[in-house]
Amino acid sequence: MLASFYGFTVALMVALCFVFLVTAEERERVYELNITNHLIDPDCSGFTTPTLLVNQQLPGPPLVATRGDRVRIVVRNMLLATSTGQGNMTTHGGETNEMAIHYHGVRQYGSSNADGVPFVTQAPIPPGGAFVHEFNVVNQAGTYFYHAHVGLQEMTVFGPFIIYEDERADPEQRHDRSTLSVAGYEYDDERTISISEWWHRARTEFEAYFMGPQFTLIPEADSVLINGRTVNDATNVKTNGTCGGYSTIDVEPGKTYRLRVIGSTTFRTLGFAIAQHSFTIIEVDGEIVKPYVTNTLEVAPGQRFSVLLHADQPVGDYTIGTVRRWAESVNPYSNGFAVLRYRDAQPSFRARRRRAVIPAHDTNHTISHTVAINQTAAVMSLPTNAPEFSPQVPGWIWSELEPYYGVDPVSRKSPSRTLKLRAHEKVMPDNSTRWFINNVAYMDPKTTILADIVNRRRMPRQKLELLSQTNGYDAQLTTYPLEYFEIVDFVLQNTHLPGMPCRSHPWHTHGHSHWEIATGPGEYIEQRDGHIRNSQSPIHRDITLQYPAADEPSSNATMATDGEHAIGCGWTKIRIIADNPGVWAMHCHNTPHMLMGMMVVLEEAAPLIPTMGLSSSYRL
Numbered sequence: 357m358l359a360s361f362y363g364f365t366v367a368l369m370v371a372l373c374f375v376f377l378v379t380a381e382e383r384e385r386v387y388e389l390n391i392t393n394h395l396i397d398p399d400c401s402g403f404t405t406p407t408l409l410v411n412q413q414l415p416g417p418p419l420v421a422t423r424g425d426r427v428r429i430v431v432r433n434m435l436l437a438t439s440t441g442q443g444n445m446t447t448h449g450g451e452t453n454e455m456a457i458h459y460h461g462v463r464q465y466g467s468s469n470a471d472g473v474p475f476v477t478q479a480p481i482p483p484g485g486a487f488v489h490e491f492n493v494v495n496q497a498g499t500y501f502y503h504a505h506v507g508l509q510e511m512t513v514f515g516p517f518i519i520y521e522d523e524r525a526d527p528e529q530r531h532d533r534s535t536l537s538v539a540g541y542e543y544d545d546e547r548t549i550s551i552s553e554w555w556h557r558a559r560t561e562f563e564a565y566f567m568g569p570q571f572t573l574i575p576e577a578d579s580v581l582i583n584g585r586t587v588n589d590a591t592n593v594k595t596n597g598t599c600g601g602y603s604t605i606d607v608e609p610g611k612t613y614r615l616r617v618i619g620s621t622t623f624r625t626l627g628f629a630i631a632q633h634s635f636t637i638i639e640v641d642g643e644i645v646k647p648y649v650t651n652t653l654e655v656a657p658g659q660r661f662s663v664l665l666h667a668d669q670p671v672g673d674y675t676i677g678t679v680r681r682w683a684e685s686v687n688p689y690s691n692g693f694a695v696l697r698y699r700d701a702q703p704s705f706r707a708r709r710r711r712a713v714i715p716a717h718d719t720n721h722t723i724s725h726t727v728a729i730n731q732t733a734a735v736m737s738l739p740t741n742a743p744e745f746s747p748q749v750p751g752w753i754w755s756e757l758e759p760y761y762g763v764d765p766v767s768r769k770s771p772s773r774t775l776k777l778r779a780h781e782k783v784m785p786d787n788s789t790r791w792f793i794n795n796v797a798y799m800d801p802k803t804t805i806l807a808d809i810v811n812r813r814r815m816p817r818q819k820l821e822l823l824s825q826t827n828g829y830d831a832q833l834t835t836y837p838l839e840y841f842e843i844v845d846f847v848l849q850n851t852h853l854p855g856m857p858c859r860s861h862p863w864h865t866h867g868h869s870h871w872e873i874a875t876g877p878g879e880y881i882e883q884r885d886g887h888i889r890n891s892q893s894p895i896h897r898d899i900t901l902q903y904p905a906a907d908e909p910s911s912n913a914t915m916a917t918d919g920e921h922a923i924g925c926g927w928t929k930i931r932i933i934a935d936n937p938g939v940w941a942m943h944c945h946n947t948p949h950m951l952m953g954m955m956v957v958l959e960e961a962a963p964l965i966p967t968m969g970l971s972s973s974y975r976l
């Protein structure tokens with residue numbers, strides 16, 4: 357009897373261990389993202405236009421996973437097919453209503469086909485279609501987000517994507533209300549703040565403006581939204597029953613929060629601050645950093661931060677605010693505000709989190725109807741306290757941030773190749789504007805590059821020695837081929853046209869994080885500048901904001917490099933190691949710039965892609 361009891365107990369323990377092992381090693385996170393069309397007024401302006409939403413929410417629902425998880429995301433395009441669509445307008449938007457979703461910062465090791473870039477990694481999803489993204493989050497954790505990678509759809513098609521470092525950082529896996537922790541940082545709970553922009557213009561018309569002859573400049577957003585809300589004009593609030601005023605972020609007095617701040621913006625870099633609070637930066641783009649106390653974040657499009665915020669002020673409401681940065685002759689004022697609200701003990705985080713549970717078969721999905729988003733109590737006025745911002749300086753505090761676990765030795769090695777990507781703006785004969793990189797303005801290929809590689813429909817690659825004539829660009833393939841495991845330095849050369857300002861560019865690398873290893877003014881000249889390493893402790897991140905820098909003191913050398921009379925106004929050298937066979941976009945995350953051509957495709961270890969670069973992602 358006793359023996360059988362022990363036998364049973366052992367069997368039970370073995371079974372439990374087995375269950376634990378299965379859940380620990382093969383846990384799968386499953387989500388559905390349904391894209392539908394709605395009329396919304398997120399800034400109480402009275403302005404509505406047909407707008408795409410994810411699961412009828414703005415921002416879209418948070419996706420969460422823990423490092424090591426398998427993730428399966430079904431994206432359903434529930435938009436109407438349009439008759440005006442032009443088949444090859446996808447990346448640039450247009451009225452095709454085709455779409456694709458990208459998981460920003462997720463490096464997609466072994467799953468290039470889950471990366472969500474139309475005509476690069478997958479065919480766009482047509483109206484009525486669906487795509488299943490399958491990938492593992494194997495070697496990274498932190499704060500990420502997902503967004504549409506077609507035209508300006510990402511204005512409203514985005515949402516947080518949180519990868520917990522382990523169960524100690526996951527509020528849902530802790531056994532009680534014990535503290536959460538990562539790398540020795542301890543905190544009580546976490547909150548997510550997604551910042552985005554909202555223009556009072558119909559998206560498709562706006563896309564046509566950027567690509568067409570009327571284009572002159574990118575207008576500032578009418579509103580900056582925090583978690584999908586703000587008040588456009590506090591003196592003229594139009595509630596209409598569909599807008600909720602300012603977002604509130606609730607905290608309990610005395611507790612510490614990991615605030616995840618996500619730059620889901622399309623265009624403008626923003627300063628971010630909270631009245632009467634400073635905070636400690638602990639994570640940048642998924643890399644844990646040494647503690648750095650500041651009162652201001654500078655958040656470029658695509659950039660993310662975790663900061664620790666101590667709710668140590670008197671109980672009350674505090675204004676969360678934003679200002680515009682790196683905008684020429686533009687008022688830095690932004691109406692992007694929210695409220696940090698001290699409250700007594702709250703219901704558990706678990707109960708309040710909005711999950712990606714969807715009305716899977718919404719029969720109204722083809723109809724534009726007005727929806728109320730974020731249905732919490734409307735807050736229409738701000739506290740009287742105002743956030744203070746540190747001054748705008750080129751480089752912000754980047755030179756003072758350091759990786760928590762030390763600088764990666766790869767960032768100190770010699771590169772296999774250095775490829776200069778010289779960007780310049782040009783007004784075309786039809787009066788439209790394009791951004792060129794090494795004299796090529798990116799356009800969608802006619803067929804999907806990844807599929808062509810897998811199906812052996814590609815031209816043979818030219819020898820790398822020949823490609824040195826073209827800064828690594830293979831004009832037949834229309835990509836930059838990379839060898840497996842080579843260390844590649846990209847010199848991002850910024851330029852401006854005479855009489856025009858030098859602009860900032862938030863560069864983003866798909867499939868990789870990169871190290872910014874050097875920057876300089878004017879024009880990069882390999883013989884003179886190749887040795888420069890002035891970033892002492894580069895962080896492994898996937899966005900680097902290129903700040904406008906000075907022209908070359910003697911501009912003669914810079915003028916006629918490509919016959920476009922673009923003047924070198926600063927360069928940024930970033931490094932990747934080509935350890936991830938796949939095809940990867942690399943582009944300016946100022947989306948209008950990207951649409952106008954500021955994008956390249958890296959074709960990395962192409963012969964290995966069929967065996968090493970593909971997951972079981974598929975078109976449904």
Ligand SMILES: [Cu+2]
Pocket residue numbers: 860861862944945946949950954
């Ligand atoms: Cu740009």
